[in-house]
Amino acid sequence: MIHTNLMEVLELLDKEKKIYEIFKNCPYQVLKKINVRTYNSGELVIIQGRSYDNMLFVADGKVEIYVESEQGKKYSMAVYDKLSFVGELELFNKKPYMRFVRAIGKVVVLEIPRDRFLDWLEQDRKFNFYFMSFLSNECYDSFCC
Numbered sequence: 001m002i003h004t005n006l007m008e009v010l011e012l013l014d015k016e017k018k019i020y021e022i023f024k025n026c027p028y029q030v031l032k033k034i035n036v037r038t039y040n041s042g043e044l045v046i047i048q049g050r051s052y053d054n055m056l057f058v059a060d061g062k063v064e065i066y067v068e069s070e071q072g073k074k075y076s077m078a079v080y081d082k083l084s085f086v087g088e089l090e091l092f093n094k095k096p097y098m099r100f101v102r103a104i105g106k107v108v109v110l111e112i113p114r115d116r117f118l119d120w121l122e123q124d125r126k127f128n129f130y131f132m133s134f135l136s137n138e139c140y141d142s143f144c145c
Helices: 006-015 017-023 088-093 114-123 125-144
Strands: 035-039 044-046 054-068 074-080 100-113
Touching (some): 035 054
Antiparallel strands (some): 054 074
16 A cells, blocks of 8 residues: 655654654655555565565565565565665665565555655765664674674
8 A cells, every 4th residue: 555645754753753764864855755555564665586676665664675586585684663675775766676575564664755855965965874774784784793
């Protein structure tokens, strides 16, 4: 289910203090283009091999990141919690997604169009730093833990 209502995005920011802190300096031109999408348990958020033009932000719930072999065997790579970004590698490189992303329970995702997300990074130094920290932590966790 998808919602493009700016009021719903603003209500979510008002309701969730941590999300508000991340999005508080988000330019209006970006905010008004964010879509709120809800997924039920087991639904695919992203399909391996497909291209998407959005950065995803997990606003509520958890998603499983996994790959599937040609023989159909599933290899779980990670579980991303609330406040995680999904699709950063593919977004910057304009490549198809390397993995599946599946909802674990009910999940609410904010879809941010690629061009607007890049504008936001350029305009908001604090958000840029937050996002770079997120990427650094993801790299560190994948190599060390």
